[in-house]
Amino acid sequence: MKLTLHVWRQPDAGTDGRFVTYVADDVSPDMSFLEMLDVVNDGLATDGQDPIAFDSDCREGICGTCGFVINGIAHGPERATTVCQLHMRHFKDGDELTLEPWRAKAFTPLKDLIVDRQAFDQIIQRGGFISASTGSAPEANSTPVPKEISDDAMDSAACIGCGACVAACPNAAAMLFTGAKVSHLGLLPQGQPERWDRALKMVETMDAQGFGHCTNAAECTDACPKEIPIEVIARMNRDYIQSTLRGPSAKVTGGGGP
Ligand code: SF4
Ligand code: FES
Numbered sequence: 001m002k003l004t005l006h007v008w009r010q011p012d013a014g015t016d017g018r019f020v021t022y023v024a025d026d027v028s029p030d031m032s033f034l035e036m037l038d039v040v041n042d043g044l045a046t047d048g049q050d051p052i053a054f055d056s057d058c059r060e061g062i063c064g065t066c067g068f069v070i071n072g073i074a075h076g077p078e079r080a081t082t083v084c085q086l087h088m089r090h091f092k093d094g095d096e097l098t099l100e101p102w103r104a105k106a107f108t109p110l111k112d113l114i115v116d117r118q119a120f121d122q123i124i125q126r127g128g129f130i131s132a133s134t135g136s137a138p139e140a141n142s143t144p145v146p147k148e149i150s151d152d153a154m155d156s157a158a159c160i161g162c163g164a165c166v167a168a169c170p171n172a173a174a175m176l177f178t179g180a181k182v183s184h185l186g187l188l189p190q191g192q193p194e195r196w197d198r199a200l201k202m203v204e205t206m207d208a209q210g211f212g213h214c215t216n217a218a219e220c221t222d223a224c225p226k227e228i229p230i231e232v233i234a235r236m237n238r239d240y241i242q243s244t245l246r247g248p249s250a251k252v253t254g255g256g257g258p
Helices: 033-046 119-123 147-157 166-167 177-184 196-210 219-223 231-246
Strands: 005-010 018-024 096-099 108-111 114-116
Touching: 005 196, 018 231, 114 177, 119 166, 119 177, 119 196, 147 166, 147 177, 177 196, 177 219
Parallel strands: 005 096
Antiparallel strands: 005 018, 108 114
């Protein structure tokens, strides 16, 4: 396959970016999208040009490091697929593809297709933990969790923190991401001691980092490679309201639950 790539090139946050066109020859349908870019970069390096900067780590769809926009779609055209797991067989000979970084006020451009997602780290630091005692692991069945609750918590825990939800949202909101983190721990009995503090602090930090607000466009859940359901936003809003009514230091008693 032969593809034409229009790639956003930007040396740093302080310099204007622009699209630069490259031709990718001899693209195998078995390559991943990132492997195709590796080959393009080999060619650029051989010619003494600056390779295209993009993030990746696991290349297995589990770490959340990769991500950029392909033809206007975060992570590209395949549903529930990170760009590292996107294969070239989903494209055809002669395709023209436009590659851009996540665009959001809270994500500072670093270089080319890489943005700084430290704003997510700030949100996690305010509530992405539980206060379980350290020591040997407790017996797994000593804290019973209803199947339905553990399934919902597990679904939320699947969030890999990639940022596609922010990139896809017309308001650059991080509510799917934050809602997933609040749900993941807030549903489980082990997450109850900080439940209201967690919702309050994570939402406050999300706002302080410059993310927008949800207007129910639901673009986030469509773009999410882990198909995090939009219900996590409603759950986060409920916990946030509860935290403001009860006071942030109010303790939750009893088991977890929606
Ligand atoms: S909610 Fe989905 S799109 Fe957003 S950061 Fe988590 S995995 Fe990525
Ligand atoms: S590189 Fe880890 S999810 Fe894509």
